Amino acid sequence: MLLNASAPSLAIFCKVVDNYGDIGICWRLARQLCHEHGFAVTLWVDDLASFRRICPDVDPQAARQVVQGVAVRHWQGQDGVYTAADIPDTVIEFFGCELPPSWVEAMAARTPRPVWINYEGLTAEDWVEGCHRLPSMHPQLKLTKHFFFPGFNERTGGLLREAGLDARRQAFQQDPAQAAAFLGRFGVPPQEAAYRKVSLFCYPEAPVAELLRAWEADATPTLCLVPEGVARAQVEAFLGVPALAGGHASRGSLALRVLPFVPQPDYDLLLWACDLNFVRGEDSWVRAQWAERPFVWHIYPQDEHLHHKKLRAFLQVYAQDLPALQAFMLGWNGAQAVGDWGAAWRALEAELPRIAARADAWREQVTAHGDLATKLRDFVCELGQAQENRV
């Protein structure tokens, strides 16, 4: 597909720090701004190999390519030389990744100066509401960047959510044959497909071994689907062999299967196919909310336990009336001691129907004020129509 030369131009800069979450979010944003909002998008990525794992269309050797209508450029460091002619109408730096100095100087030299957005990480902490859309004057150049924060209410930028998502999800979830066929791709036999199905995606710090033991001893059969490389040591301890894709074993009530790393669209199917999803970071956390199935979030660990503050802020808005989910998520993230994981699991299990029943209301609550890409587009238009970025 060719890029539309007359469309407003926009560049997104993405530095891959945390495996696939950064590029996962940027790729969703890039596609949505391109396909739904008519921008000619160029996505600059420093790690094409990671990008390829979530989007197999990507050629990791290509300096320039067009993928699904989005121009993709390999961002090869800070030493590039750019002129005002290289600068698009809008520039988005993702998670405060530092743009090449020559690019920033070219931005200041462009007439009119581009709209410059700093796209921040998602958190439910209330300070975000006071920083969303605020300017950030460049200390030396005549340039103003604006901060844009995703979030859960109308005072923030909302969440990424593409058009048509619900229809696709509902079609999948209402057709058991689709889910069975999807799971069959990974060798899941019909007997296991009828179990309670759980996807498991987490950082290495999660108490996976304790949870697996709880499922082993549970009365209900559980099928745990874990992507290759996730919780490797604990999964290997359960399997008794290296945790490679295709590996599987059963013990007690638990059947565990190792899945290959799947592209982004298939990960959605996995979330939709499961009864409970353990997710991590930001991208899969948001996708789990759109899956409308109960989920447990493993948050990216940070120094001085700052992630616990972020977790508690989310629980405050999401799980105030779900005590077992709160306790389980705090324990899963090491924010609260869990003496008996079997008991914690049973409490969560008893609460799962309530969690599932309110998933739809949560989606409506969060999306009532619009989706992120639309709000970002509106903000970019607003800034672009302003007389000039004032400093």
Place this chain on the structure above:
Amino acid sequence: MKPAKEIRVGNIIMVDEKPFIVLRSDVNGSSRTGFTYKWKMKNLLTNAPLENVFRGDDKFDVVVLDKKPVTYSYFADPLYVFMDADYEQFEIEEENLGDALHYLKDGMECEAVFYDGKAISVELPTIIARQIVYSEPAVKGNTSGNVLKEAKLENAIEAHQHTIMVPLFVSQDDTIEIDTRTNEYKKVVRN
């Protein structure tokens, strides 16, 4: 050039070749994506207020201004009066004091900052000790994680009495150390 994370309330920074005084600084964010510094500032040439967000690594030229040790003396509505060792008095407008108002105490030592020969703000010591005048007792059993509670600090000016978040074990009448750069509790001062 100084990164934003080292700039304090009361500092004068140059932005677009104009001098701004930083009146308030709120730090938030994460070690994952970097901290953000939300500053309330004022253009010293036009007096126009401004609110901006910066990343901790954004670098600014800090204007080195004349400073003089002073002590807070009294409030002469609408000005705050400070006095140096020679008993010379300097009046500073409330809006230029920013967060310093939260911590003013009679006889408090600080540094007056001068621009064009006029005292325009004060810089507080980085760490100050203040007594807690009110805080709820700790809730029994609620001790997990980083749970905090509000504590009201002693202050010379009632209208600017300030609360900060402290750990549950901190009690009313305790004296605590506060980092005036971040407005955060540091520790209890044990006698």
